[in-house]
Amino acid sequence: MADNTAQAADPTTSAEHLHADVVVVGLGPVGLLTSILLGQRSHQVVAVDRWPAAYPLPRAVTFDHEIARILNTVGIDANNDPSIDYHDAIYQMLSADREVLSEIDWQSTAADGWRNRYWFNQPDLEERLRCIVSTLPNVRTVLGYEAVALEQDATSARVTLRPTRRGDQAGADDALSEIVAEASYAVGADGANSFMRNAIGLEMIDLNFYYDWLVVDVVEHETHAYEPPHYQICDPVRPHTIVPGGPGRRRWEFMLLDGEDRETFAAPENVWSLLAPFDVRPDNAELQRAVVWRFQARYLTEWRAGRVILAGDAAHLMPPFAGEGMCAGLRDANALAWRLDLVLRDLAAPDLLDTFGQERAPHAKWFIDFSVGLGEVICMTDPEAVAQRNVDMMASHAEQAKIGPVRPYDATLGPGVWVPDTPGAGAPSAQGMVAYDGRVGRFDEVVGRTWSLLTTVDAAHEVDESTKDRLHRMGGAAHTIGPEHSGADMIDVDGTYTRWFADLGVAHVLLRPDFYVAGSAPAGAGITAVVKQTATRMSLTTGLTA
Numbered sequence: 001m002a003d004n005t006a007q008a009a010d011p012t013t014s015a016e017h018l019h020a021d022v023v024v025v026g027l028g029p030v031g032l033l034t035s036i037l038l039g040q041r042s043h044q045v046v047a048v049d050r051w052p053a054a055y056p057l058p059r060a061v062t063f064d065h066e067i068a069r070i071l072n073t074v075g076i077d078a079n080n081d082p083s084i085d086y087h088d089a090i091y092q093m094l095s096a097d098r099e100v101l102s103e104i105d106w107q108s109t110a111a112d113g114w115r116n117r118y119w120f121n122q123p124d125l126e127e128r129l130r131c132i133v134s135t136l137p138n139v140r141t142v143l144g145y146e147a148v149a150l151e152q153d154a155t156s157a158r159v160t161l162r163p164t165r166r167g168d169q170a171g172a173d174d175a176l177s178e179i180v181a182e183a184s185y186a187v188g189a190d191g192a193n194s195f196m197r198n199a200i201g202l203e204m205i206d207l208n209f210y211y212d213w214l215v216v217d218v219v220e221h222e223t224h225a226y227e228p229p230h231y232q233i234c235d236p237v238r239p240h241t242i243v244p245g246g247p248g249r250r251r252w253e254f255m256l257l258d259g260e261d262r263e264t265f266a267a268p269e270n271v272w273s274l275l276a277p278f279d280v281r282p283d284n285a286e287l288q289r290a291v292v293w294r295f296q297a298r299y300l301t302e303w304r305a306g307r308v309i310l311a312g313d314a315a316h317l318m319p320p321f322a323g324e325g326m327c328a329g330l331r332d333a334n335a336l337a338w339r340l341d342l343v344l345r346d347l348a349a350p351d352l353l354d355t356f357g358q359e360r361a362p363h364a365k366w367f368i369d370f371s372v373g374l375g376e377v378i379c380m381t382d383p384e385a386v387a388q389r390n391v392d393m394m395a396s397h398a399e400q401a402k403i404g405p406v407r408p409y410d411a412t413l414g415p416g417v418w419v420p421d422t423p424g425a426g427a428p429s430a431q432g433m434v435a436y437d438g439r440v441g442r443f444d445e446v447v448g449r450t451w452s453l454l455t456t457v458d459a460a461h462e463v464d465e466s467t468k469d470r471l472h473r474m475g476g477a478a479h480t481i482g483p484e485h486s487g488a489d490m491i492d493v494d495g496t497y498t499r500w501f502a503d504l505g506v507a508h509v510l511l512r513p514d515f516y517v518a519g520s521a522p523a524g525a526g527i528t529a530v531v532k533q534t535a536t537r538m539s540l541t542t543g544l545t546a
C-alpha cells in the first residue's frame with residue numbers, strides 16, 4: 001500500500017529497531033483509523049499488520065451517521081462516495097407471514113446532518129483507509145509481520161514483530177528478521193483474538209450468546225427490487241436477514257438450526273437453494289462468499305494496562321444484528337486519538353488515557369446489549385414463544401406507529417471528560433452549516449477537530465478571560481454563534497445551532513475534538529465552572545486549575 005512500508009531487516013544483523021510515538025498493532029478499520037488520526041496530528045506511528053493486504057472478504061456492510069461524520073474528517077464523504085450508498089427506507093422486522101413486528105427509522109437524517117444508515121463493502125473501505133495512510137509520511141507501515149512479544153516499562157512499550165509464517169515456512173529462522181517497534185504507547189487493534197489483549201493479561205467477559213449464522217455475500221449482475229431494501233424475517237423455521245452490501249452487492253444471513261452441519265449448510269448448492277426464492281441464481285449473480293460465522297457477545301471492562309491500550313474488536317464483540325460492531329471500534333479510534341495527542345504533547349497527564357476506557361466501555365456495552373436483545377428476538381425458534389412474541393411486538397408496533405418508526409438508538413458515554421447533569425453532555429453534538437473565518441461549510445469541516453466553546457451573542461460576556469485561557473491550554477477556542485448580522489463571529493447558516501441551543505435550553509455548549517458535548521450551561525448558570533471541571537477531568541498539565 002505504501003512507499004513507507006518497512007523492509008525486512010538484513011538477515012545477517014540482529015533485529016531492526018523502529019522508534020515512534022505510537023505503535024498500532026492490527027490494521028483492520030480500527031487500527032487504520034487510529035493510525036490516520038494520529039498521523040494527521042503529526043505523531044510518528046508504526047502501523048503493523050500480520051498480512052500484506054487487507055482481509056479481502058466482506059464483513060461489516062453498514063455504518064451509522066456518527067461513523068459517516070468521523071469518516072468525513074479523514075476525507076471520505078459517505079454522501080458522495082462511489083463505494084458507499086444509502087436507501088430512503090425504514091428497516092423492518094417481519095414475521096413469517098410478513099406482518100410488521102417493528103420498524104426502525106433508517107431513512108431520516110440525524111442531528112449531525114448525516115443519514116442514519118449507510119451501506120458499504122468492508123474491504124473497499126479498508127482499501128480507502130490504507131490509501132489515506134500511505135499519504136502520511138509519519139505513519140510507517142509494517143505489513144506481513146505479526147506481534148509476538150510485548151514488554152513495557154515506565155518509559156516505553158516494545159512490540160516484537162516477526163514475519164508472518166505461512167504453513168509452508170515452518171522452521172524458518174524468524175529471529176534473524178525480527179523487528180522491535182518501540183513507542184511511548186502501543187494500541188492493540190488486533191481484532192477478536194487479540195495478541196495484545198492476551199499479552200497484558202486482560203480477559204473478556206462472555207455473555208454466552210452464541211448463534212451460528214450463514215453469511216452470504218452476492219454481487220448482482222441484474223437489478224432486483226427489494227421492498228423494503230433492508231429487512232429481517234423473524235421466521236422460526238429459518239430466521240434470516242436481507243440487507244444491501246454496498247453498491248451492486250447484497251448480503252443474506254441465515255441462522256443454522258440445532259444439529260445442522262456448518263460445512264454442508266455453506267456448500268454452494270445449499271446456498272443457491274436458499275437464494276432461489278429471491279430470484280438470485282448462478283446466471284444472474286456471483287456468489288462472493290458463503291461462510292458460517294459464530295455470532296457472539298464479549299467485552300472488556302478495563303481497556304488499558306500502562307502503555308498499552310486496546311480498541312475495536314480487541315475490546316468488544318457483538319452480534320451484527322444492529323450493524324454496530326465496527327462502528328463501536330471506529331468510535332474508539334476517534335475517542336482515543338485526541339487523548340493520545342494531548343498526552344504525547346504533554347498537555348495532559350497519562351491519567352487522561354484512563355478516561356478512554358471508562359467512557360467507551362459502557363457505550364460499547366450498550367450496543368452489545370442492544371444487539372443481543374435484537375438477537376434474542378430474531379433467533380427464536382420455539383413456535384409458542386414466537387407466537388407470543390409476534391402478538392407483543394405487533395401491539396407495541398401499533399402504539400409506536402402513532403408516532404412513527406422507532407428512532408435510531410443513542411447511547412451515552414460512561415463517566416469521563418464531560419460534566420454530567422448539563423444538557424446534551426456525553427452525547428454527540430448537533431451539526432449544521434456555519435460561516436467562519438472566510439469559509440462556509442459543515443461545522444466539522446470549517447472548525448476542525450478541536451475544543452470549541454460555542455456561546456450565544458447575548459451570553460458572550462459570561463466567557464471570562466480565565467475561561468478563554470483555559471480553552472487555549474486545552475488546544476481550543478471560544479466562539480460566539482448566531483444568525484447573520486447578530487454580531488456573532490460564527491454564523492449559524494441554517495439555524496441548526498439556534499434550534500439546538502433552544503432545545504437544550506442553554507446559551508453555552510462545550511464541544512470536544514471527537515464532537516461529543518463535554519458540558520453546557522444556560523445563561524447565567526456558570527459556564528466558567530463547566531469549562532474548569534472539564535479541564536480538571538482531562539488532567540491538564542498546564543496549570544490554571546484555580
Ligand SMILES: Cc1cc2nc3c(=O)[nH]c(=O)nc-3n(C[C@H](O)[C@H](O)[C@H](O)COP(=O)(O)OP(=O)(O)OC[C@H]3O[C@@H](n4cnc5c(N)ncnc54)[C@H](O)[C@@H]3O)c2cc1C
Nearest residue numbers: 026028030050060061062146147191312313323325326327
Ligand atoms: C458477518 C459479520 C457482519 C458484520 N457486520 C457489521 C456491520 O454491518 N456493521 C458494523 O459496524 N460491524 C459489523 N461487523 C463487525 C466488524 O466487521 C468488526 O467489528 C470490525 O472488522 C472490527 O475491526 P477491528 O479493526 O477492530 O478488527 P479486525 O477487522 O479484525 O482487524 C484486526 C487486524 O489485526 C491484524 N492482526 C491480528 N493479530 C495480529 C498480530 N498478532 N500482529 C499483527 N496484526 C495482527 C489482523 O490481520 C487484522 O487486519 C460484522 C462482523 C461480521 C463477522
